[in-house]
Amino acid sequence: MPDLPIIDQEAIENLRMLGDEEGDDSFLKEVIEIFVTDTPVRLTELRTSLAAGDQTTFTRAAHSIKGSSSNVGAQRLGAMAKDLEADSREHLNGLAPRIEELNAAFLEAKTALEAL
Template identity: 40%
Template sequence: MSDFHLDNTVLSALQEVMEDEYPTLIETFLADSEERMVSLHKAVERADAQLLQLAAHSFKGSSSNMGAPLLASLCRQLEDDARRGQLCSASRLIARIGEEFSVVRALLRDGLQGNS
């Protein structure tokens, strides 16, 4: 199940490169992602397609870099919709992004505890 949410090849490569700083990288990603979720909600509340597109783009990139392909894909969908000015499904998509982020967060934290 976790392979569906996290790319273990990407995480292994990050862990190899980051060594002792890997836990800090994970915690930074998680904290930044919390802020990105807030930005997504604010943008949709304001019906600001440009802000929503930028926030989704940023979240997509960090999710992809951290090996969270489903999360990145959902963010890409939101980014594409916002680019086209289609905000009617944004709230529902942000909810799905939030759900997926919760799964990713739990898996990453479990992985950190397993490596301690």
């Protein structure tokens, strides 16, 4: 996934346009805050459900990260979550290292978003 941008600037501009008036980034900041707060919870769900062998919860958490990443334009993270979701539908074996890769991609996206 390194060829994908961390953040899609077009998605950011689309969120900016949803503000009440030009130059109002409050909606963008609200969406970013939800993403930054919720994603660590989903990452914890991935770790916990993997340890418990709970495939349904694991797949749902990966799906949630995929969707929220898309909302804020976190392309690399979203693509990784999409692949993790698809693979988890087949099995949970060997997915632990990928959770940590997903976490690293989240931290990159978080840093980039907070710098906006």
